[in-house]
Amino acid sequence: PLLLLFTFSDFSMQNYIPRHEWPTVTCPFLVSQQTITPIDDTRHLLVSGYMDQRVKGLDVRIISIFNKNATHPMHCLFCCAGSLSTSTPASVFPHRENFGFPYVTTDVMCQIPQYPTKPSNHTWLPLRNRNKHLSDQEQLKFNFTVCISNLFGDYDNVLQFVQTLEMYRLLGVDRVVIYKTSCGRNLDRVLQIYSQEGFLEVVPWPIDKYLNPSPGWLFSRSGGDVHYFGQMTTLNECIYRSMERSCYVLLNDMDEIIMPYQHNNLMSLMDALQTQHPETGVFLIENQIFSKTIFEPSRRFHLPQWERVPGVNILEHIYKEKPNRRISHRYKMIIQPRMVEQTSVHRVIKTFSNKVKVPVDICGIIHVRDSYQEPGYKDFRMDKHLWDFQELLIPRVDEVLKKVELYKDYDD
Structure with a gap:
């Protein structure tokens, strides 16, 4: 699975597609191989994305570095098994301990949606920790x-x-x-x-x-x-x-x-x-x-x-x-x-x-x-x-x- 985090200005309702077109949608090829990935048109940085279903209602955690003085409504888009999802609003949780610095470690939490949409030209993050059953x-x-x-x-x-x-x-x-x-x-x-x-x-x-x-x-x-x-x-x-x-x-x-x-x-x-x-x-x-x-x-x-x-x-x-x-x-x-x-x-x-x-x-x-x-x-x-x-x-x-x-x- 791949994940895209973007601001609302990068996305519009016209990107949604009807159900009968789902099989024609393919995943993007631009996947980040970097340990630090900037979010377009923001002052924020993404580090890595992980499946994490320990918090009810949220499926994915993105380890990030956000500028605490710059706020943007964030949205998540997923690519899985060759299909793209609709976007879902992201929940942004800055860590409360930052020792006074303007950039702070931040968790961005997303819920995985059900329906596809059109591809995006942005850089995507791979999702890790996908084994839900690992408990032993x-x-x-x-x-x-x-x-x-x-x-x-x-x-x-x-x-x-x-x-x-x-x-x-x-x-x-x-x-x-x-x-x-x-x-x-x-x-x-x-x-x-x-x-x-x-x-x-x-x-x-x-x-x-x-x-x-x-x-x-x-x-x-x-x-x-x-x-x-x-x-x-x-x-x-x-x-x-x-x-x-x-x-x-x-x-x-x-x-x-x-x-x-x-x-x-x-x-x-x-x-x-x-x-x-x-x-x-x-x-x-x-x-x-x-x-x-x-x-x-x-x-x-x-x-x-x-x-x-x-x-x-x-x-x-x-x-x-x-x-x-x-x-x-x-x-x-x-x-x-x-x-x-x-x-x-x-x-x-x-x-x-x-x-x-x-x-x-x-x-x-x-x-x-x-x-x-x-x-x-x-x-x-x-x-x-x-x-x-x-x-x-x-x-x-x-x-x-x-x-x-x-x-x-x-x-x-």
């Missing part, structure tokens, strides 16, 4: 998918990226999806290696072709058209992209690892959590900041073969901030994608299930980055849990670095 988790291809929302600028943190992806492999992740606007040359080679292996899905994200994307999360601080290169749009798109193929989706950033502390892998963790919370589809995992400026004193993991590799070595940073419970604490999420309708970065906006905060001694986020505290701050605590994986992790990282020719063999 055994039918899903993956147990875990990690959604990494945005890659932009000349980001080239190769060592931490490879360590993170290999840690996720050890923890049982099947697929990583990343939305790429741009990156550094070395990291681009790493992306190609993981893509060729099938572990990584790189989704082109040319948001800078259409908008002035902000590198920050708050409009009043950083300006721009849309929050953090469209982060909330890509997170929502990744949920729907994964809905018919992954039991769980992890929503987090490139420098974060969702780490179980009492289980050997993520599947064992989720089996335990789902047994305790059977009606829950959203699990909030607490962020833990590991300072990248404080090094483990013995430097035992300052490995010579990684000296020329750009990026942070997460094995060298084992000191984490003591959380300040007097202020709001940030979380990332493990979700069942079919239980979520809309999400923001640190919380779901609309869900069909319960939510639960997972105690940090059961699961937490290892987030190696600049600390919010000074290096001499006394309330850092040691956490060596990553070292439990070092015997398996280091050879895996070495293997990837050899493939991208960043590994230095000191035995030569």
Whole structure:
């Protein structure tokens, strides 16, 4: 099935045709192959369309980016099995969290009609998630998918990226999806290696072709058209992209690892959590900041073969901030994608299930980055849990670095 979203000015009653002419109608050939598709004569952008019958009376959800200051009556037109439908009015639902930016993640909902009309010369979107009967988790291809929302600028943190992806492999992740606007040359080679292996899905994200994307999360601080290169749009798109193929989706950033502390892998963790919370589809995992400026004193993991590799070595940073419970604490999420309708970065906006905060001694986020505290701050605590994986992790990282020719063999 294909979908066209258009303004009322693009369509008129004269396009309707009588029933006896239905067999002569054929579908259009101009189908969008892009991840971002502008709507003609508007300031709005379409990303992807999905069948979604969880909301009564609405059959299709289009993940979009709309300018909240520009309003247009929108209509949907469908092409299915060689026939075109009549148009139906679209319901437009901007996500309520936009951090002050003029462009906001928006769900456009449509109902599939019954009668055909004449073809249109506009660009059409393919519809995904058409399996209405998929309800058994055994039918899903993956147990875990990690959604990494945005890659932009000349980001080239190769060592931490490879360590993170290999840690996720050890923890049982099947697929990583990343939305790429741009990156550094070395990291681009790493992306190609993981893509060729099938572990990584790189989704082109040319948001800078259409908008002035902000590198920050708050409009009043950083300006721009849309929050953090469209982060909330890509997170929502990744949920729907994964809905018919992954039991769980992890929503987090490139420098974060969702780490179980009492289980050997993520599947064992989720089996335990789902047994305790059977009606829950959203699990909030607490962020833990590991300072990248404080090094483990013995430097035992300052490995010579990684000296020329750009990026942070997460094995060298084992000191984490003591959380300040007097202020709001940030979380990332493990979700069942079919239980979520809309999400923001640190919380779901609309869900069909319960939510639960997972105690940090059961699961937490290892987030190696600049600390919010000074290096001499006394309330850092040691956490060596990553070292439990070092015997398996280091050879895996070495293997990837050899493939991208960043590994230095000191035995030569």
